[in-house]
Amino acid sequence: MDIFKIALIGVIGTFLSMTVRSYKAELGVLTALTTAFLLLFYTVPALNDVVSEIKSLAENASIDSIYIKSVIKIIGIAYITQFSAELARDANETLLSKKLELAGKIGIIALMMPIISSLLTAILDTLADF
Numbered sequence: 001m002d003i004f005k006i007a008l009i010g011v012i013g014t015f016l017s018m019t020v021r022s023y024k025a026e027l028g029v030l031t032a033l034t035t036a037f038l039l040l041f042y043t044v045p046a047l048n049d050v051v052s053e054i055k056s057l058a059e060n061a062s063i064d065s066i067y068i069k070s071v072i073k074i075i076g077i078a079y080i081t082q083f084s085a086e087l088a089r090d091a092n093e094t095l096l097s098k099k100l101e102l103a104g105k106i107g108i109i110a111l112m113m114p115i116i117s118s119l120l121t122a123i124l125d126t127l128a129d130f
Contacts (some may be wrong), residue, residue: 006042009035029091036087070111077107 013035021028051072058068081104088097 002042006039009038009042013038032090033087036083040083067115070115074108074111077104079113080104081107 003076017028017031019029085100
């Protein structure tokens with residue numbers, strides 16, 4: 001991941017979006033969206049290394065892969081939700097951004113339920129042994 005390339009795309013995209021937005025607001029939003037997706041295109045491949053490192057650490061610590069997969073999915077939902085909500089907010093769609101955030105939170109809670117259930121089961125089993 002070349003951070004200088006990413007930063008340059010971000011700065012150029014910002015100035016281009018500001019300039020275009022002063023002439024035509026719709027095209028300014030489109031320019032900002034294009035820049036955001038370009039940035040995403042350059043940063044997502046670096047996530048493969050992060051995910052493989054997390055899996056390696058989990059295997060070394062003997063953590064069940066279901067928990068690691070759930071945590072990675074939850075982090076993914078959080079980032080995608082934040083990215084989508086910020087794009088909606090940039091397009092002056094505040095109501096839509098709030099609904100995107102709500103959908104992300106519900107998705108995270110849905111993914112957390114098996115983890116919470118197994119945690120409560122472990123706690124109840126431990127208390128039953130006393």
